[in-house]
Amino acid sequence: MASITRLFDIPYYQKEQFNSIPDALTTKENGVWVKTSTQEYIDKSNAISRALLQMGVQKDDKIAVISSNNRTEWHIMDIGILQTGAQNVPVYPTISEDDYEYILNHCGATYCFVSDTEVLRKINLIKDKVPQLKEVYSFDTINGCKNWTEVLKQGEEANNQDEVEARKNSIITDDLATIIYTSGTTGRPKGVMLSHRNIVSNVIDSAPRIPFQAGKSRALSFLPICHIFERMVVYLYQHYGVAIYFGESIEKISDNIKEVKPTVMTVVPRLIEKVYDKIYAKGNDLSGIKRKLFFWAIELGLKYEPYGANGFWYEFQLKIARKLIFSKWKEGLGGNLELMVSGSAALQPRLCRVFAAAEIPVMEGYGLSETSPVISVNDMRNRGFKIGTVGKPIDNVEVKIAEDGEILCKGPNVMLGYFKDETKTAEVIENGYFHTGDIGEIDAEGFLKITDRKKEMFKTSGGKYIAPQILENAMKQSRFIEQIMVIGDGQKMPAAFIQPNFDFVKDWAKIHKINIGNTNESMIANKIVIGRFQEEINVINEKFGHWEQIKRFELTPDVWTPDNGHLTPTMKLKRKIILEKYKNLYDKIYS
Template sequence: MQNITRLFDFPYYQLEHYNLPDALVTKQGGQWIKTSTQEYINKANALSRALLNLGIQKNDKIAIISSNNRTEWHISDIGILQTGAQNVPIYPTISSEDYEYILNHSEAKYCFVSDQEVFDKLKAVHSRIPLLVEIYSFNEISGCKKWSDLLESGSDTSNQNTVEERKNNVLPTDLATIIYTSGTTGKPKGVMLSHNNIVSDVLSSDNRMPLRKGSTRALSFLPICHIFERMLTYVYQYGGISIYFAESIEKISDNLKEVHPHVMSVVPRLLEKVYDKIYAKGADLTGIKKKLFFWALDLGMEYKPYNENGAFYNFKLGIARKLIFSKWQEGLGGELELLVSGSAALQTRLTKVFTAAGIPVMEGYGLTETSPVISVNDMRNKGFKIGTVGKVIDNVEVKIAEDGEILCKGPNVMMGYYKDEAQTAEVIKNGYFHTGDIGEIDSEGFLKITDRKKEMFKTSGGK
């Protein structure tokens, strides 16, 4: 029985329990290319062997800069972590100067990039990053070594025993990743998260996700270098959920219709755009169709969970879902069962109207420093309350300071800021992480954010 204590245990757990034919799926040349759970593990092991051949030692750092989510990212993640090295994901859209700062500060030895644009940006500052030995690209581009060649160089399995030894020597308390968050002033700060920080958050968050294990498709498009999406992809791996990677934000609409996902994560900005687009279409209607559209919308805005509005409301909602809201569902692929929202405050009207439409929105709260989830709504067991960010997850303690600041203690709280003890001591006092956000816990245990000093699920270097 595979026990999960380190991040690279997730694919092995998936192999034992679900063994998916489509664990990771990326679109290439117009085709969705599936990677099975077994292939995922085989390739991660090949990469680990290749990295050992390059001389990678425990606690070395390898950066990944990818402009889109893709299968190679996850193979790289597991391949790096199995050697006892750390993965340093970097937001692709930050400046060349920030690339330079992060790669020097983290002392990264190698960097995997996705494409020509990222490579060119990195190449411009490479000469000022003395410890960076080599760059490998996922895409085949001129002037850069190919990641696929590196993978191929690990096809000789003679040092697999060494990989197993390295894996066995990785402790749950060991550093797994450094995620650089954009400081409001000065340079980005490197948030150090251990295997246990993220694993504990994944397992506690999974308890709140009403997903059918082993037969569900997720569409992933929020940046993977951001801890919110990354943590969710581990939840998906744990639950035997097939992960399809959207090509880009521009193609999200096409990808929804091709993949028919059951679950995906969103940021409020995106949900606003989807709603505005639907609203504009409704406003263009005429006659009875227009009247019905706005009747359904008004009904949605009155939504309350757990049949609180009574039988007559539910009867009307049933009609609205059939006549109007079913088209919303079609536009989002036709099979969406759940949206997970993070990164900023979600307007309650959006939670109401999408949930009324049969597409529940689970809003949560957390920061990069808390791996990230502190609390999240759950449709089941009366765990959902509109206008709140849900109840605090298992094994995590939240208390409200006298000035109203939300303080968090638990296995999800970061190890600290990399090479910055002073800043760490400023935010972690007596074991409690000071979030910088103001909130309250109501009589039923729901956390409500009343004032934000920081962005929820704070973006990793990106805005």
């Protein structure tokens, strides 16, 4: 039986365990889902490897792959590159030209494969400043740009497979596989070096937590493949013989879910919030008994506790709610969805409860690019699920809490270090333990709970410590609040910038017949709207000590997005940039 020690072993393992899955990788092209079988996947990957060797690619060369959407070609290139001993350097498509220039020069990329005209446009703007870059190829057909099929065809006509096999045999599990450039909330991105062993161990050790039916499940993949979370999960799908369908875009995800009818998909909390908001809005449009039943089911779902902890009467009511209301939620999500795996940010406990009640559990996990990424994850089975936590550490990963509350992690998943930066590596890895920068605790049952970012904690002028993420996560449970950033370092009191949930505020104003105008600016200037936000904050403030409570806030008219500079591609707050953007509001609060 084939064993998996290097990432490119995974397709061969899938072939041996599950024969050739007809839809191992599936991408929509011109309105049609185009399937690639396991055997085709292997054959095309080998063709890419043969061509790359003919093109002079050496062991430890770096090849950048930049794609705006997940697609079959990315994964064929990935295995094809890895088999040569070169490293696949995935890059976020939405970063600035300056960051493209920095990353391609920092890693020394010799070739670059891009998805579309927009990514190519950015590369062309900085190509002259990247002297070692030999050629750029595109997945889409673009005039004036070489196409990746030229490389594929060259490899299909080549007869140097013996050279590929020799190169594969020279690669050991501790060799570097990829460099992941972290999006970072400040400064230049850092290149996280991950070995084959780092990621393979994470696949193998995470696998027991995911209740897949081996060879029988179907996944929809749409989170950015350049991030290690989605990439590791796609390797995990392959290991389990899961048929993988790549979503067209985040805008079309609703249509793709109905077409693909997945049993599993990865999500970020923001997507879950949007799904819930859409469901809630539809329920709001109902009338009479249907409306009453809908909101009765919601209230029931918000009280959900796993493993029958709420007792017989609750479980009896839940059974009725599932049949009458929640079953329709499942239908709206394709009808087969059994599991969503959430990462990258904290999931609101209310969403965790209500989706678990609807029998579409969201299993929240935790990890970082530096840990390949999974450190811990919830699991519905064997009492491994606890709302408000990120689950128990996975096999072979040791977690301990330092004296100052920081989460430390040790295991085969911990990165080799930061590329070309021994100083920063030494700052975060000490005695084999990776210092996550997150503050947390492990409860009596072994569940890990994240409470804040170590670097983001601050002290008021009164000497009181404030953990902003705890406040932010609590405030975001309000459906009025889309994004919030707590401020007040060195000031007499905590305050906040708030991006309203503009769609929800519009619906609320319509129901209450309040004229808030037609723009975001007019909405946030409305005294009734401001008063309503104050009510929300007052209620949530009661959960905190007097020194922690949000004393003042300002609403912002902008939608906080990665493109607008407020968030990283993984939806984390860029605190320094947000402070700069709203310096006038900061001065207004503290003047």
